[in-house]
Amino acid sequence: MQSVDSPFHSQGTRCAGTLLLPPRAKRPPVIVMAHGFGAIRAAGLYAFAERFVKAGYAVFLFDYRGFGDSEGEPRHWVSPRRHLQDWKAALVHVRKLPQVDASRLVLWGSSFSGGHVLQTAAEDGSVAAVIAQVPHVSGLASVSKVPLASLVKLSVAALRDVAGSLVGRPHYSRIVGKPGELAAMSSAESWDGYMALFPEGARWENKVLSRIFLELPLYSPGRFASRVKAPTLVVAGRQDSVTPPKAAQRAAARLPQGEFELLDSNHFQPYVDAMFEKNIGLQLSFLQRKVPVGA
Template sequence: MNRRDVEFPGFDGLTLRGWLYPAGPNRPCIILTHGFAGLKEQFLPDFAGHFQAAGYGAMVYDHRHYGSSDGTPRNHTDPILQARDYSAALDYVSLLPEVDPAKVIFWGSSLSGGVAIYAASIDPRAQGVVVQCPFPSSESLVTDLKEPIRKAFADRAATTTTAGQEPAMIPASPYASTTPRAAKEASMVADPDIVAYYAELDRRNIPRGSRVTMQSLLGIAGFEPKAFIGRISPRPLLMILGALERTIPIDLQLRAFEEAGQPKQLHLIQDQGHFGLYHSKGFKENIEIQLRWLKEVVGV
């Protein structure tokens, strides 16, 4: 597996950074980003490496405000801007000799699964979409996190009216830290399935990236990729879910799939939850499904 560092301008010119995994000249290319609060180091190289070995190029990059990419405040999520950055990433790879610009696939996971859906719905150049455990709608979020969202609006008011006021931070998950204070704070991901995910990150000495701005809730609370999923057709869609999904209501994911047009494929991986798709046994089955689909859609 070989890769090289890359940087390119995001949709508004902000510098985004990542890795390119070339597979030869004029190859299909998969553009990958991580989910909520995720960093490119967190298992995405495993996916990109398998794609590369099968003859597909891949580019992995950190979202704006995260990891090696620019943007302040740090650890802030805006899914609409992230979606526009997918198009900027496509602009960039389309100029590379290693990439066939007519065979670029958007890939997303969890929140970035929703971002990839939305991005492809408005950018006809994306030739297909792969999403695993995607975020399809904020329908349940605005109910479950009503009070934290109220606090996020108050925090936004404070940071926009008070000079030097830093945005409040919250843990991405109560399991991201072992401190009692963190366990009591509002968070986005309360699924205990993330414990094994964090344990595997720790085993590999990969940072967890455990805190995000409270104001990230505001952008996510109004994000509805399910409303746009039908626009992907007639380009192909692959959706992969863990049958034990608990982070995102699986009924919302299934409803989103129903609203997608053909051609589309849905795969449920048994005995796996949201985070099992990234590593161990769940990853093995997951990547095999994705490679079969890619061969059908863009060949090698």
Template sequence: MGREDVEFKTCDRVTLRGWFYTGDLSTGKSPCLVMSHGFSALKEMDLDTFAEYFVSKLPMTCLVYDNRGFGASDHAEGEPRYEIVPMTQCSDISDAITYAATRPEVNPDKIAIWGSSYSGGHVLFVGAVDRRVKAVLSQVPCVSGWDNFNRLVRPDFAVGSNAAFAADRIARAEGKEPGYVPVVDANPLQPSALPTPDSYEFFSAWEKKSDWTNKVTLKTLELFRSYEAQQLIDKIAPTPLLMTVASGDVLTPADLALGAYARAKEPKQLQLLPCGHFEAYSGPHFERNAGTQADFLKRWLLEG
């Protein structure tokens, strides 16, 4: 197995950086899986573990990268770091596909996309609008920003969020620095983007052993609330879709994902894991999860 440091330009000339994984490529040009991480997460936060698994089990390649404004990737000139604009991240996935298609190891007609959590929603949108995509793997996805936001934020706290969003818009219009909020906080009653105990446990552990930074802009939350990744889910077909849902997920609730999955058209496959959101990434459920995903890739990307 090989891993190469890579970088590529987006359509608006922002440099994204990541890793390109290769396995046994004796068959010549190989399929490629473009992999994007979730809300504020970096490529080394278990994304690499999935890529290593796939290239060790299948004759394929994987491209993983940091989202713009996070980790090793740049941000657009004049825009702040640690800001997530979901439709821009969707566009960046398509630019990652374009980069992968230019690699000499890659068969440009066999490129799939994989996303988890926030990007698990992104790939539902990209899989519908970018017809180069040959398979879509969506893991513990955020399918509805509006519903998800209102599950995570108490109604009385939402009033304060609205006031903060309005004040931040005025500050930006006056040329001031954008407002920020922690991604997680040990106290779920304190303002944070992801106010669940398992989110704090996951991200605080990675903060100690990576370059992950515990903040996003306030605008990130406002954009999150208005983002409906599921809006074109019925348009993904005839591209095959695998959705992995964690039955105990309280961050991107399972019932929302299952409702979106019900509206997707065939061919589609559902994997239901008996665990919480972050347990899909590692631990005792990893082998089952990644194994099902590898089987799906073998059927629809390698052999399809």
């Protein structure tokens, strides 16, 4: 597998990107990947990318502005609007790469970015296929899983951040915590599942600008599902307490060329071990049917 450093710019800021190529391939289909809420491409995505490359696909992975190896200030700013801008910039960049076949471009997103790829595909209209893994499709559905007391505290933190940003004093909250702790994700599966994704020495901090908690309930990319022309695979987890599977299933039902798979898993198990093997098998089967290598 060949790895090529391939940065691009989004809104004038340099974003880190990596192009992975299968050996001896001539302009293979390309899968563009980015992570979910507050995560970086080094956190579990390479396991998927390696299997895609082994099957003959090129893969382009990138970090959002303000995260991982990308530039951008302030750091740790999760924002649907900014993330969608980064997705659009990444696609412009990938479509110019001579090593890949941009007419066979696949969007891959997980959790928060699982929603981003649905909205991006709806607005782009030229992608070949989409994979949305345990996707965030409904802000209200995701927020409904957060205890009311935590919602109130996170909303206060968001207002504090908005006010503080006016005088250069942003306020941060934790991305992930253990049950009972105040964080964006603190369900029973969240701490162990999220932290298990990060390799030792990863450039990541457990914090996010709190202003996201004002945006999160309003961000429902599933409403764009009916406008996604490309074949789309939605994979959900039956015991997912972060992004409810029923919301994902409803969004999948509105996709003109949608397929829905329900794993017997929580939100994080599809990234690892036996559930990863089942999950990646479903995704490779979908790709081989909809965007076959060498076609």
